[in-house]
Amino acid sequence: xxxxxxxRASNALINDATAPRVAVFVGGTSGIxxxxxxxxxxxxxxxxxYLVGRKSPEERTLAFIQELQSINxxxxxxxxxxxxxxxxxxxxxxxxxxxxxxxVDLLFLTTGYAPFGERRETAxxxxxxxxxxxxxxxxFILHLLPLLNQAEAPRIxxxxxxxxxxxxxxxxxxxxxxxxNFSGMNAQVQYLTMTTPTLEKLANDxxxxxxxxxxxxxxxxxxxxxxxxxNSLWGWFVWLILDPxxxxxxxxxxxxxxxxxxxxxxxxxxxxxxxxQGKPGINSLEKQANGxxxxxYKCDCTPNTKAMPLLREKALAKIWDxxxxxxxxxx
Numbered sequence: 001x002x003x004x005x006x007x008r009a010s011n012a013l014i015n016d017a018t019a020p021r022v023a024v025f026v027g028g029t030s031g032i033x034x035x036x037x038x039x040x041x042x043x044x045x046x047x048x049x050y051l052v053g054r055k056s057p058e059e060r061t062l063a064f065i066q067e068l069q070s071i072n073x074x075x076x077x078x079x080x081x082x083x084x085x086x087x088x089x090x091x092x093x094x095x096x097x098x099x100x101x102x103x104v105d106l107l108f109l110t111t112g113y114a115p116f117g118e119r120r121e122t123a124x125x126x127x128x129x130x131x132x133x134x135x136x137x138x139x140f141i142l143h144l145l146p147l148l149n150q151a152e153a154p155r156i157x158x159x160x161x162x163x164x165x166x167x168x169x170x171x172x173x174x175x176x177x178x179x180x181n182f183s184g185m186n187a188q189v190q191y192l193t194m195t196t197p198t199l200e201k202l203a204n205d206x207x208x209x210x211x212x213x214x215x216x217x218x219x220x221x222x223x224x225x226x227x228x229x230x231n232s233l234w235g236w237f238v239w240l241i242l243d244p245x246x247x248x249x250x251x252x253x254x255x256x257x258x259x260x261x262x263x264x265x266x267x268x269x270x271x272x273x274x275x276x277q278g279k280p281g282i283n284s285l286e287k288q289a290n291g292x293x294x295x296x297y298k299c300d301c302t303p304n305t306k307a308m309p310l311l312r313e314k315a316l317a318k319i320w321d322x323x324x325x326x327x328x329x330x331x
Contacts, residue, residue: 002299004255006278007262011043013274014265019045020105020155023264024097026084026140027111027132029053029061032159032216035257036108036264041072043261048076052093054083084111085122085131087139087330094143103150106264109137109158112191116184119176126326127175127182133160133191138198139327145202148209153272155210157264158199161192162213162294167307169193171315174322196294196308197316198323200284203292210270210290212263217251217297251297259299269293269301284308 023040027033028051037049051065065077082093097104115129122131137158148154169190176182176190196213203211251259267273269281270290281301283291294302 002262002268002278004258007258007299010266010268010274010276011039011258011261014040014043014045014261016046018265018274019043019047020264021046022048022050022101022104022151023106023108024050024052024104024140024144025108025110026052026137027109029056029064031110032256032260033108033110034064035253036110036260037068038071039257039261040264041068041075044072044074046074048078050078050080050097052080052082052084054085055081084136084140085128087124087126087131087135087327090136090139091143091330094140097144098147101147103154104144104147105151105154107140107144107148107154107156108260108264109140109156111136112160114184115182115187119182127187129187130175130191134194135323135326137195138323139330141199141202142327142331145206145209149206153210153270154208155212155264155270155273156199157212157214157260158195159214159216159260160195161188162196162215163296163302163304164189164215165193165196165304165307165311167310169315171318174319193307193311193315194319194323196284196292196304197311197319200292200308200312201316201320203283203290207290210272211292212269213292213294214260214263215294215296216256216260259297262299263295268299269295 025033025037028037040047061079065079068075068077080093080096082089084090084093112129112133120128122128126135141156166189170176170181173181174194176187199211199213263269265274266276268276268278281293282303283293284303285291286303294304
């Protein structure tokens, strides 16, 4: 476990030389994305931050940007609106960033929510939570990898469920369209398990880029309530029991933001970034080198040796082929 004291000591070393100069936060208007942006801005370092999010009340977005700039006038916040549950919108947003930048140092991905309601699809025929938690994120990575490879110490952090992968998922129905296959827990496990082999492949193909698949633990972001019928039995359960329980055991907003900033910047992961004298993180292939790091809410790494060897052998090729099929029209 990396203590909060160690994390804050590391983050205190972030300055103009070690901060990501160009950062893209997808899903940064709420939850962990918002908390991590605030932690980064509060370091006082110069940074240009693309804040990507869906349309929300203009006053709230402007107030957040003004808050960030009052905290750190050296931070340049570029609001980039996009309904990124749609893959065509994701491609458009990436086009905007690519037209303005020659490099990206950090890509931070947090879109999604616990899919405990009924199965709902986007206009493109993709289940909404799966689009946000998997397809959108992989599409952002594929579009921005050329810019990330131009940075000195590029990093991609995807916040979902690194280390929680299961050895068996529904390979014959990756999108959970068959009757009876979709449920909240099945979907969440399916999506996070699809993510890790794909990120590992991309990490192996791009050894200059550090990849982190983060499991944030319990953080009270309100996502557990999204997408459910508040008048349903499950909606009442979430409101009366689950949400109060999460708030009771949740990591504080401040600590969560600091922990994810540490994951974005520390040389503990891949050896590049803010200097780190502690134990180095071990990537998913159990090498103390760059690659994919499965990082939990304690900032510990796991290779998940129970699931990952089987996923590499039996699932990766099918997941990757299917992913390419879905994303090809948007590349």
